[in-house]
Amino acid sequence: MDKPSIATIVVIICLLIIGLYAMGEVNYFSSKIIVEKNTDSPTIMIPSIGVQEKINNKSLSQGVLSDPGENIPTESPVILYGHRTLQGSPFLRLNELKMGDTFLIEWPNIGELNYSVTNTTIVPAEHELEADGKNSVYLITCDPIGSTENRIIVQGDLIDTNPIDTEIIKNNPQEHNALIISAIFLIIGGIFSFVYPKENRIYILATVLIISAVLFYCCINPIPSELIYDKIIFLNGGL
Numbered sequence: 001m002d003k004p005s006i007a008t009i010v011v012i013i014c015l016l017i018i019g020l021y022a023m024g025e026v027n028y029f030s031s032k033i034i035v036e037k038n039t040d041s042p043t044i045m046i047p048s049i050g051v052q053e054k055i056n057n058k059s060l061s062q063g064v065l066s067d068p069g070e071n072i073p074t075e076s077p078v079i080l081y082g083h084r085t086l087q088g089s090p091f092l093r094l095n096e097l098k099m100g101d102t103f104l105i106e107w108p109n110i111g112e113l114n115y116s117v118t119n120t121t122i123v124p125a126e127h128e129l130e131a132d133g134k135n136s137v138y139l140i141t142c143d144p145i146g147s148t149e150n151r152i153i154v155q156g157d158l159i160d161t162n163p164i165d166t167e168i169i170k171n172n173p174q175e176h177n178a179l180i181i182s183a184i185f186l187i188i189g190g191i192f193s194f195v196y197p198k199e200n201r202i203y204i205l206a207t208v209l210i211i212s213a214v215l216f217y218c219c220i221n222p223i224p225s226e227l228i229y230d231k232i233i234f235l236n237g238g239l
Contacts, residue, residue, distance in 0.1 A: 008200040012207050015189070019211035021086070022185050023228055026215050028087045029178040030222035032062055042066075042110075044080065046103040049093035052173055055080060055105070061226045064090050073105065073113050074158070077131035077138065084141040084152075087225055088174070091141035095120075097154050105137065111164050115156030122150050129153060178222075182215035 004012070032054075042055045044064055053064045065081045072078075082091035097103075101117045115137055122143055131138055135158035143150040189208030196204045 004200055004203045008203055011204060015207050020228060022181055022215060023218060024086060024225045026178045026181050026218045027222040027228065028225035029174055030219050033175060040108055042105055042107040044105050048101055049096050051090060053090045061087055061224055063088060073107055073110055074134060076134050077136050079131055079138045081140050085146050094139060094141045094152055094154055103156060106164050112162040114159045116159050117154060118157045119155040121153050123153060125149060125151055127151060178219045182212060182219055185215060186212040
């Protein structure tokens with residue numbers, strides 16, 4: 001067996017880096033399945049940017065975070081945070097919301113709350129939000145993509161309240177994402193291995209198979225995704 005060339009070693013390192021990002025996302029979606037099964041948790045839906053996410057009061061690593069967690073709509077302002085890159089990227093397209101766009105929150109024991117976007121601002125990361133109005137919701141994420149320099153703040157004001165839709169609360173459109181990510185890595189990695197120069201192909205194939213095995217293992221036994229991202233955050237300068 002030929003020794004791996006310098007080019008092959010570089011490719012293996014690149015595969016390992018891609019594998020770490022994939023592992024972070026796999027662990028994120030696998031861990032979130034438990035959160036999504038909790039029908040006592042509220043759900044936010046923003047159809048225009050493809051968002052349907054559970055709201056939790058524990059961690060951003062579980063999706064959309066309510067802060068402070070005890071805030072209840074129609075009783076006090078609600079502030080919701082979400083990542084724009086990695087860990088599911090729930091607020092990736094938050095910047096696309098425009099004045100007058102609508103979104104809804106299914107909140108157990110409250111109802112289906114429909115909101116209209118009334119303001120969008122970009123502020124420095126250290127900006128302190130002065131939230132007011134018991135019928136307002138603030139959606140917050142980082143800006144620009146891949147940086148923590150600024151924050152996008154989207155304010156929505158309540159339009160009306162309807163009976164809760166229990167099917168939305170029970171639904172989890174991301175349930176199979178971890179398996180999908182693992183399968184995509186295996187398939188694309190396998191194809192790449194077989195078109196790689198024959199003399200070093202075995203090293204690439206072995207790397208792909210090992211990483212894929214770890215990914216599928218994480219689908220069953222996930223670890224907190226932030227444990228991975230805390231180690232590789234330097235690669236993209238922050239989330």
